Amino acid sequence: MKRAPKGRGELRDLPPWRRTRQPAFRGTSFVARRLLLGAAQTVAVVLLVFALTEALPGDAAVALAGDQPDPARIAAIREAMDLDRPAYERLADWATGLLHGDFGTSLASGRPVTQYIADGFGPTLVLAALTLALLVPLGFGLGVLAARHEGRLVDRLVSSVTLAVYAVPEFALGVLLVTVLALKLAWLPPTAVGYGTDLLGHPAALVLPVLVLLSRPVCSLSRLVRAGMVDALASPYAAHAHRYGVPGARVRYAHALPNALAPAVQQLARTVDWLLCGVIVVEALFVIPGLGTVLLNAVAERDVPVVQGLAVVFGVLTVVLNLGADLVAHKLTPRAGVVA
């Protein structure tokens, strides 16, 4: 490898992570601030979701009445559901309950919201965990691969394919994969119908959903890793490690990759948002009774307590994962004042 330091590196000897003018953060106060922000985010999410759900036309009673909107019956349902009380009172009650760990009960069925969440959590968790478990090596692997061959065929191939797949919405990809892999070739089961929560018992049924969930995050992640790796591999410190006889693989993975990691890890946390969107589509497409299904049903039924409970779960999840990602990113780029 012939690379003199007068290449791209030297002009930019301030590495990208040094750019912010925030002071390098002090550990604890950073975490505290992040947690505070996280709490505020969660509260804001819940309020926003509550307000929006309340603003939706119709309420649980109307939704339940469906195409039989007998006004007397709607009024009776409304009364039975306590919906005749003002919205803020219901919110206050619910919030008070929440402080005691009580998520309230569903309007539609009277069952505790926690049961809804518990029931839906398993399948979604399996999907998300599997997706993440594959996403990380796959995203990083492809990114590193493309970066190693920057500008060459492999790179072009990886870059074009990831770009193309990135542009395809989940539902379209899902339909395509099911048609080809499950229906035409019959290699995999087309849905997870009837497997209920026991998804792990039927690994074949998980292949397609996970594939669809993976598609877009893998693309964005690998593109990000590629960009980071291209920079890192061209950096003076990578050249230096190389110069001193550190083997190529070790330079790539032990020295260059950590630098490409920070933005990627934060992207990974953002992926949660995508996963959620994707999960909704994928659960519907493959009949997996997870949180996404619960959420959409609850919205349709105007089952406000369930929607709020889920908003809390999603909010907390998003906040915790982002916090984790920021901490990891900070660990990787100690100098970058990660904006709290």
Place this chain on the structure above:
Amino acid sequence: MSRDPVAEIRDLRVEIDGRAIVDGVDLRVLPGKVTALVGASGSGKTTTGLALLGEYPPGARVTGGIRRTGEGPVGYVPQHPAAVLNPARRVGALLHDIARPQVRHLPRAERREAARQLVLHALADAQLPDGEPLLRRHPHQLSGGQQQRVVLAQALLLGARVIVADEPTTGQDALTKSRIVEQLEQVAARGIAVVLLSHDLDVVRALADEVLVMRAGRVVESGPVERLWTAPRHEWTRRLLDEQRAAPRDGASVDAGQPVLEVRDLTAVHDRGTVVLRAPHLTLHRGECLAVVGRSGSGKTTLARCLAGLHRDHDGEILLDGTPLPRSLRHRDRSRLAAVQYVFQDARAAFDEHRPVLHQVARTAVRLRGTGEREATDEALATLHRLGLAADLAHRRPGELSGGELQRAALARALLARPRVLICDEVTSGLDTVTRRGILDVLAGLAGEGDGLSLVLITHDLDTARLADRIAVLDAGELVEQGPAQRILTEPQHPFTVSLMRTTERLETGTRR
């Protein structure tokens, strides 16, 4: 000691896009000797030095040969050691990777400990005796000197027979410089060949055994350092070595009346309330040139920034012609903004890379003096010309100008404000000797010009400070001494000033032998 070279370059020619950046260079690197490559920036020093490592710029066509006879690999200490230290990894990471092959013959269980010992040993050799805690730190947690020593330790750990040191002393104050010189001496004393790439003649003279003077990719002269210094043969060498310094100013144009700028009880803090500077009293008279001297981190830049209104967090008063200046330049009106101008250390970073230099220079007159666009451009051209920058260069973008040229443009930009006070923050550091002298000459000519322009030179370099009428010395945020330049330079009183003076002298006279 053997006189066989450990590495040799013969008739090296490196071409990029058909243009030779190094041509016909011969170089013999002897063990235990310091070979210096001297020349202005762009003379091909770094390319030659890296050729020893077998590295060339991308897209280069190389002819000629490099022969390494010695067993060991070649080490490299770049100008900015931070650039080769991985920001995301602890200092120990690369060191351990370097040590690993050397312990491979040991049983697995012993490898880790053996590697650790090797690393610590190398750190100790690089004058980092207490290496253990250092290994767990990230590069940014080290001082510049520590970073440099860590990089040196990497080379020593590698068992390098040759170490190429690229501009190791650039931008350093005298005390640091002398420590680096000492360090490289020790390296050479271990029988390692040192190739020093530098434009710092004091250091070269103090350190080198053999000197090659380069210009435009060619070696114009080479020989033992004593011979070269006493009897330079080539015209360029003579120019390079020209010892003539800007003579201390006679102070003729200094107006002893009311100070144009006065600092009273200045205390500057940084974001978390740490006091970084205390300056009880400091004055600047009309037409006077004041040098503020100190090591890096001594608070001299903060002082300059306070004066310029770029650092708001300070108490105390700064008076311009007896009236207090607003702390932030945001609150300074046009005339007061124009009155105190500031020239940045890094000229390249201080220009907008997207617009032609001329335009940026002319804007000062437009914005601060309300001059018309045309006149401003004319004036800018004239000023640039006066400072030695040709019109065709002025029309280019900053990326196409050299550091020295940009620094001239930066001076012109400030001068177009017709300032009363011009603050120059380390404007010559990072420039090679010839360029630096050019800038210093310009500065010397500036003081007292127009309506009695006063200069504040922020510098770590006593050579530059010699230009001044008065010198103020800062150490660790305290103003420790101030007085006429002559007195400070000849009879320093504060112990810190004394040590600064001594070290500088020692370097200049080359007391190594």
Place this chain on the structure above:
Amino acid sequence: MYDERFPGLRRRGFLAATSGAAALALVGCAGGTDDKADSASGTPKRGGRLRAAFAGGGASETLDPHLANLFADVARAKALFDKLADYGADLSAQPRLAEKWESNKTLDRWQVTLRQATFHDGKPVTAKDVLYSYRRIADPKQAFRAKASLEPVDLDASRATGERSIEFVLKRPTAEFPNVLAAFGAYIVPENATEFDDKPIGSGPFRFVSFAPGRSAVFRRNDDYWDGAPLLDEIEFVVANEESARVNALLGGQVEYAHELNPTTARAHESGGQIEIVRLRNSAMQAFCMKTDRAPFDDKRVREAFFLIADRQELVDGALSGAGEVGNDLFGKGYEYYAADLPQREQDLDKARALLKQAGAEKLKVTLDTSAVAAGFTEAAGIFRDQAAKAGVTIDVKMGSKDSYWSDILDNGTLCCYRSGAMPIEAHVSQRLLTDSTTNATKWQHKDFDALYQQAQSTRDKTERAAVYERMQRRLYAEGGFLIWGFADWIIGTGRTVRGVETKAPANTLDWARFDKVWLA
């Protein structure tokens, strides 16, 4: 059809209208099981497990039969429980748990005799169970769906006259009282039963095994079933809200029965041989609903003009993808009492324009409310907009929320999309076309029409009654508020081994979603 949105978003096929207006219909005629899909080739075979995929209600689902709201709920309830009567293919009431019924002369007292049947726990089905069930449904504190249907019954006055006989006292003469017994959700549960999700006890053809709301319900054959033990060993209901998921599961062999498919899916697979497609004709009435109490539709000439604007075949082809029949502005094609003799209305733009001109409604502008709440709604709206434009009427299509659509259109707007599942014509009239009807979406309020209805209900003789119904329908045909342009097929897909699926059973009828006569070859 095209409303495969996300599960909860689209209103998953609510069983519409009171007694089951949803839209499907597999009617098995008269409890019979003779007309099998795809020929009931071969001798029925016992055994096997059938998995049936329905759109469901998610985690809020329950097995309480009185809460049944969705197709999936009804299918499950039907497997576990029985009603006293149920609808045949022509929507006439067929006896089930009731062996027979008789009325007094004035048609306000009905004697119902139960057949010998037992609940899954071995206890016999008695008059007490029936009265308990009906009283539970009519509980004023609750809002069970069948409450409105039971409204004619005076439950306080009604009483058990024997172990298996009940006398129902009615508030007014009701010739179609058996329809009440067949009402949507009027299932018979054991006396004092309140909890149904844990281990529900019914008298139906299958016994409870397990239930996970929103996922699956597994039931096992009830060997003691009074109508003969089912042929299947086990039935599993699974929930898949996406139509494509149901089709895929069927194609992939993960289920053997998929309920509610798109016409295009049907077309794609009808000749493929991979799966069998069952079309249940005349299942879902498709209409535009004009509010007759407000401008511009308070003028019957405008209503008639709109009848004439519609190109019904184009609507069926476009909005239903051809899977249906054209309508004649009357509800209940093929049902008992349907006025089949009225001439089929055709598009006549000239006449429509003339009528509008007479009514002074040229350059008419109307807003048409629609929503993705039901298959074909938005498509129909778009198509009708284009048709109306040709008659000089500007229609502005307004999309409403899926979740509150039915309630929104009940009193608001002037023109909207409408559909209804199968129900007796009598029920259609009583729920939608009387002055005091609860869901009178056309605001059809005419005392003389109400009187006709009362007359029909007081008429003992069936032929005479039919004549009264015809008079009512002629009136509606001429100037009613329902522009009924078509009847959609209900489409079901089954695996190739599935036999015994009834093909003539509009949704909500007895033989629709009935699994005790189904078997696996």
Place this chain on the structure above:
Amino acid sequence: MTTLPGRQRRFVLGLAVVAVPLVLALLGPLFVGDPGPRATSFTLGGDHWLGTDFVGRDVWQQVLLGGRTVVVTALAATALAYLVAVPVALISALTRLRWLEELLMRPLDVLLAVPSLLLILLVASVLSPGAAGLALLVALVNVPDAARIVRAAAGEAAARPAVEALRMQGETWWRIAVGYVGRSALRTLAADAGIRLTGVLYLVSTAAFLGVGVTPDAADWAVMVDRNRTGLLVQPWAVVVPALLIVALTMGTNLLFDAALEKKGRRP
């Protein structure tokens, strides 16, 4: 390492790929003839060379008509997102007032925690927005992320001495913010814009899948993909053609941005 021909090739390729959908989208509506009578839905052949769609309209005509909304909505949403994000980012990058920065950036952080699809879904059901509303909504969802990215790039530029030098020259805030900081962030912005456009197209089409923002029988490629999906096995063209056009649009845009940026970036 100079691969200029390759880069040029990619530039041309990107241009070609993006030109097809773009030309169709912008000029297509001009070439649509009379809609003609409706046929049965999902048929192939006959007078309709791409068949008929889910309500029996000619697919080719729908393709011609359907690009404009997609392209305009996506472009408008992307532009809108930046219209908000860039000023916010510039102000917060340049201000010395900590509270102002917090005030501007924190609410965005909060917004970032709301799952975007959930937000679109709920807001859309409440307001049932038209195409313009959808663009606004999609833009809103994109603002926090865009602002963060632009803020980071602008922050870097704002920390450079050049900004102080401009201040010393008495330049106005506008000139510093737009002329220098904004300009320096332009590259990052352009790179981000390529990706963001893809994301926006994705959101717009997924919103269509959810039935948000566009009338369900609208002539719109995204809507076509969704609504004709049921007929995929009978009449694939009604799905495949618009889907390919969308993919071509996003891929082409990205190729174009990539190639253009690379060219620029290589200049010393």
